Amino acid sequence: LLAKRLGDVYTDNMTNNDNSVNIKKAGRTYHHGDLRSALIEAGLSLLQNCDADAVSLREVARMAGVSATAVYRHFPDKQALLYALCQRGVDQLAEAQRAAKAAAGGGTAGFDATGQTYVRFALANPALFRLMMTTQAPTGHFAPDETLVSSAMRELRQNIAEQLPPGAPDDQRRIAAIHAWSLVHGMAMLMLDGQIPRDEALIASISRSV
Amino acid sequence: LLAKRLGDVYTDNMTNNDNSVNIKKAGRTYHHGDLRSALIEAGLSLLQNCDADAVSLREVARMAGVSATAVYRHFPDKQALLYALCQRGVDQLAEAQRAAKAAAGGGTAGFDATGQTYVRFALANPALFRLMMTTQAPTGHFAPDETLVSSAMRELRQNIAEQLPPGAPDDQRRIAAIHAWSLVHGMAMLMLDGQIPRDEALIASISRSV
DNA sequence: TGTACATCAGTGAACGCGCGTTCACTGATGTAC
């Protein structure tokens, strides 16, 4: 971390991979893109390497090369920062599923691919995935009993309903959707918790059950 | 908490619901049963009311009416205390499943009851359930890739295998077992995380899928 | 073009908190004589 900051000083003008530019003058860091984005990137990269509970406001700030208090210019509190990370995670998962579905050519194969992508995303982003599932939206964001994740899953639910025969009753569609989600979610969590092996063959086996 | 301690003083000799007896003399607490059991009970009751991360060593000691350092007479460290709680949880879950299976009269109905009991246990003991799934055994307790939970699930896996036709290959049995576990585990976790409603009809719907 | 000034994204010091763990200790208990 110190090395990174010193590096910034020596290059003097440095462009982040994202939409922010850090400029050091007189030993001070100015973020001319938005520090907000830099903080989110820092948080995501932290989630790649640590447990979710290691993502402290101070550590995120440290990784962004900024004092802890600077965070409060961009987020009202820690919870809001975490929530922003969740939103990014949900977007990434949705995008990955959309891509997998398209690559498989839609239909049943596309649907299977969606489920497998869900598990692979969880394995590739354990801490982020856990955070996404655990985090409740700030009050007022969603209808009661609706979460950031479950609203993102609405599309998934519709996919599942499509797999059923046209005449199927709504309740049956709803239950089928929840069973499919439960299966992939359960497999993902059991793998993350080390209860079952992280086995590609197991992930592939999903298609035989949904 | 203070009230409880004062209560102890007034009754002077007080029998816990468990296998320990607290005696107060000269303002001091002596546990003549084992404080170990009392600490575990305190931890379990704490898990009933709080998130798992609120179960601190100090709080458990407080609930048992004892100084934090007293814990170290009975557990090498906090991790060992948590692990003891997990063991109790695993036992409780296994016992509940055994009872449900017996009550349903074995066979397919018994197997379904096992899965539904899994979900109900999670809903009834959210923090304990999470802790059980997350906690890794101290090194040396189990074979690599084997956890306290997954070893307790060995019985479940055998149950599942029994439901398959006799000629089924081992690999198919293994996958069927994991799918069944994944389904109930996923439903339990999604309900705990508030992603799907805690709906008894959903729990009942499990029997149509395993 | 030069100057005065408001803005506002950063700063470091400080706060109180609860945590896990260590330490030297104390005093009730049970036992040996």
Add this chain to the structure above:
DNA sequence: TGTACATCAGTGAACGCGCGTTCACTGATGTAC
């Protein structure tokens, strides 16, 4: 039965830690004149 003593389950004070958050501040920037 009375006494000396070892045992060992408890005690409270103290440690260092990292946390989220507050506070008054500073100084580079862009703008108005």
